[in-house]
Amino acid sequence: MFDWKQDPHRRFNPLTREWVLVSPHRTERPWQGQVEAGAAAAQPDYDAECYLCPGNPRAGGVLNPSYTSTFIFDNDFAALKPDTPHDRFDRDGLLIAESEPGICRVVCFSPKHNLTIANMDAKDLRKVVDAWVGQYVELGARPTINYVQIFENRGPMMGASNPHPHCQIWSNHAVPNEVAREQAAQAAWRRERGTCLCCDYAKLELAAGDRVVDQNECFLSVVPFWGVWPFETMVISKRHLTAIDGLSESERDGLADILKRVTARYDRLFHVPFPYSMGFHQRPTDGAPHEEWHFHTHFYPPLLRSATVRKFLVGYEMLAGPQRDITPEAAAKRLRAL
Numbered sequence: 001m002f003d004w005k006q007d008p009h010r011r012f013n014p015l016t017r018e019w020v021l022v023s024p025h026r027t028e029r030p031w032q033g034q035v036e037a038g039a040a041a042a043q044p045d046y047d048a049e050c051y052l053c054p055g056n057p058r059a060g061g062v063l064n065p066s067y068t069s070t071f072i073f074d075n076d077f078a079a080l081k082p083d084t085p086h087d088r089f090d091r092d093g094l095l096i097a098e099s100e101p102g103i104c105r106v107v108c109f110s111p112k113h114n115l116t117i118a119n120m121d122a123k124d125l126r127k128v129v130d131a132w133v134g135q136y137v138e139l140g141a142r143p144t145i146n147y148v149q150i151f152e153n154r155g156p157m158m159g160a161s162n163p164h165p166h167c168q169i170w171s172n173h174a175v176p177n178e179v180a181r182e183q184a185a186q187a188a189w190r191r192e193r194g195t196c197l198c199c200d201y202a203k204l205e206l207a208a209g210d211r212v213v214d215q216n217e218c219f220l221s222v223v224p225f226w227g228v229w230p231f232e233t234m235v236i237s238k239r240h241l242t243a244i245d246g247l248s249e250s251e252r253d254g255l256a257d258i259l260k261r262v263t264a265r266y267d268r269l270f271h272v273p274f275p276y277s278m279g280f281h282q283r284p285t286d287g288a289p290h291e292e293w294h295f296h297t298h299f300y301p302p303l304l305r306s307a308t309v310r311k312f313l314v315g316y317e318m319l320a321g322p323q324r325d326i327t328p329e330a331a332a333k334r335l336r337a338l
């Protein structure tokens, strides 16, 4: 009989409607528990060379203020510009381009060069959550901005150009690909079943338990059934809310708490500052209510077996589709035990 925890199989991602190939039998070899000490040198709390530290000059020449809390500024080398005029180019339906206005910002979590989410105290992390809410509301209120993407690239492995803990906000006119796909799936779910996809999924995972990593009163962290990256997780709000601006006071604290818990578990996994890309998915700011949207966070960490052995999406993944060996259930069990 087929055993979906042992035999090769594929799993369906209802948010993107894509399949991932799972090959659990390939991880039957015993776990080596490899630890590479000193993979990352400890950072000082101020670095005179850092362009994000208080009082230092940025790459564009502007001086940072001597900030003492969360600090937000327009990206000096923004991928998008607010005043891009509207235009469209189409040659025979083959060469199509559209102008894309937008605003890119950087949020330094704190003045401390070495203070990561996992190590911030609740009070300071709450200020970061408040900054995210403020930015989502402010940028989203602009008529040219229909989506606000908040994300963090952590660690050189993820292309983070600076170790000073910070995130980026790219807000623009078009709803981006990943968001559009998840929106279509959530809207179809709501149309066909009359419920919310993520509310239903959170309930199922809480009842099942074997993919749950952590939780608090307001949020749940799971390794999604369909995850692609070995230790991929999702943070889902237990209450249905379409975006970060709907968080109550206690839910803002709850979000800070769950992000700290998840990142601290990650750091303990291979005893290194764990690299990842994380970000929020939520309601576009195009003015529609978007009841189908359920606010959630994705963590996409690249590490596979140790501080240096990472997963690559190459070969089969580039040409055919994503594949993983360690099952989401096994990954959740490891993260839960830390």
Ligand SMILES: [Zn+2]
Pocket: 046, 047, 050, 051, 052, 053, 054, 112, 113, 164
């Ligand atoms: Zn710094």
Ligand SMILES: [Zn+2]
Pocket: 196, 197, 198, 199, 200, 239, 240, 241, 293, 294
């Ligand atoms: Zn929901």
Ligand SMILES: [Zn+2]
Pocket: 015, 182, 281, 296, 298
């Ligand atoms: Zn999503």
